[in-house]
């Protein structure tokens with residue numbers, strides 16, 4: 209078994225929904241036995257942080273855990289293809305290690321978190337729109353790894369109990385994964401849902417297997433922690449899922465490049 213564990217998707221108080229400082233998250237990562245932690249605060253249309261204070265806080269937290277933890281500077285760009293010059297200015301503001309690209313909504317509609325309960329047909333129609341939005345973001349391409357691909361299911365299935373999944377969208381997913389691979393991007397296994405009873409990873413085994421069949425090699429694992437108690441949670445299950453899907457290594461980005469670690 210590997211003794212290298214990295215959680216590369218976490219949120220500090222620089223995210224509107226984050227609860228703890230970067231320093232507190234880093235200390236929690238040390239306590240959880242992690243080798244590396246990446247902090248990926250939200251930056252999108254609805255919420256953004258001031259890059260100056262963000263970088264200062266990161267440098268302080270980084271110095272405090274020096275020699276004990278590889279603390280990495282990331283960001284979760286939401287709907288980056290809609291941000292224009294704001295995204296470019298942020299990425300130019302400091303030496304980011306890792307940029308997650310996520311879609312939390314379909315353009316012009318609320319976050320899936322804020323969507324009302326819908327019937328199956330409405331869910332499937334919205335998933336189709338979502339996958340087109342994600343493809344547009346992948347073609348924009350100014351990020352490293354595609355975050356929580358099956359995010360809509362977190363609410364449609366996990367919260368509202370709808371009987372839907374991504375299986376009707378096999379062709380769209382193949383096209384999306386080919387675009388991810390051709391763009392040199394990776395795919396995240398987001399294990400935040402495993403903190404809930406009956407929760408599922410995003411994406412799950414069938415989609416990870418399809419990604420690999422489409423030539424996908426780059427994979428990362430993140431807890432999407434928004435508080436110290438969630439840092440590192442279920443990372444081991446994420447690594448085990450990747451092994452089950454046939455992957456032999458996991459990526460941890462440094463200076464916007466994947467550094468590989470074996471999944472033993």
Ligand SMILES: [Zn+2]
Nearest residue numbers: 284310355356
């Ligand atoms: Zn997200």
Ligand SMILES: [Zn+2]
Nearest residue numbers: 217219284432
């Ligand atoms: Zn997140």
